[in-house]
Amino acid sequence: MYGALWRVLPGPWWVRVLILLLLAAAVLYALVTWVFPWVDTIVNVQEATVEE
């Protein structure tokens, strides 16, 4: 999977590394901005109140 990604990318190794870093940054941004807040509403187990 990641091996195939590496082979698909053009250019010398440092260009590929650069592209991968940019891709990783984009993925991280999407996760933090949209995915994690959404997951948080589903798996929220934090409680802080006392109730009957």
Add this chain to the structure above:
Amino acid sequence: MTSDALRPRRKPRPRRRISIIGIFGELLITAGLLVVLFLGWQVWWNDIVVGGQQATAAQELTEGWGPVEAAPPSNPEADPVDHGEPVVSAVAEHGQGFATIYVPRFGADWQRVVAEGTSMADILNDPALGVGHYEGTQMPGEVGNFAVAAHRQTHGGSFNQINQLVVGDPIYVGTEDGWYTYRYRSTEYVLPSGVGVLDPVPQVEDAAPGDRVITLTACNPLFSTAERIIAYGVMESWQPQSAGPPAEIAHFFQQGA
């Protein structure tokens, strides 16, 4: 240079074949990485981001109360002024931020909005609120129990350092009507069902209240919801908005702050 001559060179490339197990393994590694990233985001990064937003919201709420003048320095230590019986604000609507709270022990810049109600989704998890007032408990300055809840971790982690309070630590509460200074007294650990901490006299059912108590609740231990940590304080003094905020939190309201 015929194609026959090149053929043997191409031989050692069969590993290009994609194996199902290989892809499955990489997917598992990716999933594990995502879970670790999410946990890091939830208990660390997002607390910093949301905590900052909640502090900004508290600052904005006080600006809505008109010009909060830090001067003249009242210097209550040297010249305590008795402002009489504390004014008690009217009970706010559910979800409305009606007060701000300051605990210097949680950080010199720590400030939060207190909203009416303690529901998770719309109050305790809200990046513009964060601290919730238990509906039915008393208001700031009122005889009885002003009980509030906040997360200890996640969603701003407002009461993260609730276990580090030291006897005598000030807990300042501000409303449109004035400033209420509470002093931290003691900590108690209860089960999540321990609603006795919300009684007008905490843990004494049907007792006639005489003190003005503040009760902070959060979850305990860290990374768990098995118990609740409860911090109590007792009101020490009160001053109206016209007298300005207490000296220790006046830096929030200085010009350009």
